[in-house]
Amino acid sequence: MHGMPEYGLTEEQKMMRESVLGLLQRLLPEEKVLQLDEAGEFPYEAYDALVEQGWMALPFDEKYGGLGGSYADLAVFIETIAYHWIGVSTAYLTTTTLGGGHIKLYGSEEQKKEFIPRIISGEIKTAFSLTEPGAGSDAAAIRTRAQRRGDDWVINGSKVYTTGAHVADYLVVATKTDPEAGHRGISQFIVDTKQKGVTIRPLRQLGRRAVHTNEVFFEDVAVPTGHLLGEENRGWHNLMRGLNLERMIIAATHCGNCQRVIDYVKAYAVEREQFGQPITKFQSIAHKMADMQIMAEQARLITHKVAKMMDEGLQPVQETAMAKIIATENNIKIADHGMQIMGGAGYMMDHAMQMHYRDCRVGPIGGGANEIQRTIIAKTMGL
Secondary structure, eight states: OOOOOOTTOOHHHHHHHHHHHHHHHHHOOHHHHHHHHHHTOOOHHHHHHHHHTTGGGTTSOGGGTOOOOOHHHHHHHHHHHHHHOHHHHHHHHIIIIIIHHHHHHHOOHHHHHHHHHHHHHTSOOEEEEOOBTTBSSOGGGOOOEEEEETTEEEEEEEEOOOTTTTTOSEEEEEEESSGGGGGGGEEEEEEETTSTTEEEEEOOOSSOOTTOOEEEEEEEEEEEGGGEESSTTOHHHHHHHHHHHHHHHHHHHHHHHHHHHHHHHHHHHTTOEETTEEGGGSHHHHHHHHHHHHHHHHHHHHHHHHHHHHHTTOOOHHHHHHHHHHHHHHHHHHHHHHHHHHTHHHHSTTSTHHHHHHHHTTTTTTTSOHHHHHHHHHHHTTO
């Protein structure tokens, strides 16, 4: 039994949660998850099953074959699959939200018709490529250049930490089309990864190995004019819209992992005996577990609040920044407590605790570092 609360969920959301959990439990038992993590192998079987069951359609409009799910539905779904394993939630989100989400938000009608049905059917995977070696938190400092040549745009430059690029068929790539204009000179393009001049190089990383990050190099890559995503030089505005959604789903991901760690550690601790009794009978352990549950609920409350605000058409910039900070930082604290409670067993590679510990650490870094989130919050406070 999972420990995710059901209060506030619709009947449809409860059914969705039980359905997808059952699917993932069958396809990805813990042994298989650890194998994929160790090998750095994309969870193709689970991804294909999510496609077959129609879950790729959840965030997309019915007009393009989607289910027209709400942001609240998406938050519940992401929390649920991340509860099973962050690796499968990352695989799902990279295509539906990071790549496909940008197409959904500001793609042209032709682009939506071309790409969204193919994402839903599993024909293509997508990824989002923004960060560069010299442009992380300062996203406006990107140097990858797109120049008009005849009927095409030609892209030159490089990206780093592009999640899932190694399995993606298309990348949404942020470029500079007017280098002198700062953030007002950014444009985005949909780039075919098989296009001549695109080179993708996998990176080795601490956690989330199954859907790892990559370096991406562009050398005279020709992109059709019709693959300009949104208006020329309006990329910054579109990026901000996309990042707001990204922070919400990052928070939902970490909500899922928070509860997974708690349930995993609890199952171990109630069976682990020292001094003639389960270690949960010791106040120091029980209080740690209580603190873990408190932190998980804090993360869950603000994340689902943000999703509902977005469903109401609001732009909760301050709240999404808060949700990302609370969920990611609480996840790290919960994983640290979990590691301490499990002791030497948690530190061993044949237990999943070490994987959860590694997987959650990137949370405060990706999707806008938490230091940047605090700056955003301060600005919304008029500081």
